[in-house]
Amino acid sequence: RDCQQTDIKYLSGWKQWKRTSSKSLKKVLNEVKELSSYLELWRHDIHSIEGKFGTGIQSYFSFLRFLVLLNFIIFILMFSFVTLPSVISKYGVFNSSFVKIPPKNTEPHCTYYKPSGNKGIVYFYTYLKDLLSGTGFLEVTSLFYGYYTIDAAWISMLRYNLPLAYLLATFAYLALSLIWIIKRSVEGFKQNLVHAEDQFQSYCNKVFAGWDFCITDPNAARLKHRSLQYELQTDLEEERLKRKIADRTMKEKLRIYSLRIFINIIVIAVLSGCFYSIYRATVFSQENSNVSIRHGIRRNSVANLLVQYLPSIVITLANFIAPQIFSFLIRFEDYSPAFEIRLTLLRCVFVRLANIGVLLFSLWSQISYCATDECKACGYNYELYPCWESEVGQEMYKLMIFDFIIILAGVLFMDFPRKLLVTHCSCKPVQWCGLQEFGISDNVLEIIYGQTICWIGTFFSPLLPAIATIKYFIIFYIKKISLIHTRKPAARPIRASSSNFFFLVVLLIGLVLAFIPLGISIAHIPSSKACGPFRSFNTSWAVVPDTIREFPTGLQQVLYGIASEAFAVPFFMVICLIMFYFIALAGAHKRVVEQLREQLVMVSFDPLFCTSKV
């Protein structure tokens, strides 16, 4: 206060006015920030979790909140551009109507598609079964691709091109997710780059910034102490290990490398086993599910439901067993502890995301399996899959529902009984097992897996993001209750800064992996001729060149120019040059930092410099 008042005396009138105006501006900004913080979802819940369990676990819940918001925005996007116009035009609201252009140049047998819906007297459990498997009455709703069999919608004099809107909305939500994730991860990336560049900083970081000042609970404080002690000891241990590794003899190195190659072969074998079993399960499930009309009979038994869910079950089993195998195997590979954790995580991430890819691949091999000429004329197996996009949408829907059921079941049947057992049974082995820790990486991989399914599935099932939003909303509360009542804080907590960045990097990998199946579906596989907005096109992508052909010639030429090699190659070279420039700049900055450091050392012996700092 005294400093400020003395400063004010010496400032001129202009500067004083500037100061007061900047102060009032700051006040206004603060008020706005205060108001907007009230709108933030779950602010109080996350704050209390941070106080009890530390910032590592809090970052998981913030990540979950981010996914809820992302899915909600994607849902709004798809709903307003795709579902709303269809619904409006189908019900004739606002003087709207729709146009169904009969597809030209296609064989009539390709266009035959009659989803059964639910006609006549049906039992109640049929509804339940349909709800769980996305067939029956759900298949004809706007949940799935098959509903949008409109080529254009007329909304009071405006012609709305639905196929183009559908495709562009898909690209828009992918681009939006990409940009949002990158924006969020830029912060963490900057910090990680600084941190990784100067790896000698890690001790200072742990010691000076190690205490989490948000902890209010004495139990949590005790655990934090223990974890800090453990971390410091592990780091020192690692340093000693590194020195030991550097002193290894040639014979030992050979032994260890051959052991690692052998273990990697085992890992690849485990992965192939997973992929093959998923492939066989999908093929079996598709061949034996008797719900579509081709067989005429509908078997409403539980066995049928199980067969339908077989791919999901196998994927969940693989996602559960493979990480256990990996964490068992890595002990023999003799890496440093930090690298062990990272490698296991990478392998688990790969397993989870590749499983979805294998499922889709096996679905496609079924869909495009063509023996007859008639089938080849359509481009896909029209008998079994008259509307194959809805089938794929149904598989994604089933995966999502099953994922949700598994998470619920995990909490109900594993966490709570364990807690009951530990509190009421005082025998030694039970007490030694104790409560489970909240494994941040496992939980994060779970929700990233769910999000990847949502990204891939939204093209085939536009209302899927709504289901994902509700699912993650409920999961937040389930996980929070499970955390508070049945878990103990982790003994080796991950740091908040590195974990935020890690979550977003894995999410980005999931998004990029989601591009691949979508790209292949849109651009390569012929769209079904019996349903959907792309009936009159060869592939879903074909609507874009068609639209461009209707543009004025000048614009067409510009667009063709941009897409041609004459533009792409120089553009690529310019981008490379810019990248090299920035790399050189970073190197130069690093050298300047080194020089300044040396200068600091020399200058510090100057007595004048020392007294001014004190």
Next chain:
Amino acid sequence: RAKAEAARAAMGGSASLLPREALGEYQELTFLSKQEILLAYKRFSELLPKEERENACSARVPKSRILTLPELRANPFQHRICRVFSTSDDGDDSMSFEDFLDMLSAFSDSATPDVKSHYAFRIFDFDDDGTLDRKDLEKLVNCLTGQGEESRLSNAEMEQLIRNILEESDIDKDGTINLSEFQHVVSRSPDF
């Protein structure tokens, strides 16, 4: 829910006790928002005995009562924090309301890293000599790992750790860390 109601009622009551100009002044001089200052006032007056609550702004709370706050109770640096933020002349580490606000402001999210690192340096400087030497670092590490014999690092580990810390942060190689070296190393710590 009853607690929130009481809190709201208390906040409503205390808002009338804290004069408006003082509130505005505190908002300017610290990094806290109006809501946070009012909450701080309420918490502070709860620490005082009933008779002194009327002029909470000028009363001083003894150190033993400050340490009953949940945020400080679990903190291993509680004594240092009280020592650093207290402006008491008789060295008993009691805190006035303005000291309390200073402390909250330094720890708030909107404080600049400069301010935070300045105060952190003073908190870690156990012997108050203006530099962090080996003894300060040793006490710091022991605070972090917990009280009690089994939670301390062994002598060899402590040596190795202190040697690593000094290697990373001591630029002028004089065996101690001064304020500018500390601020430099902390500015590159992502977790600070």
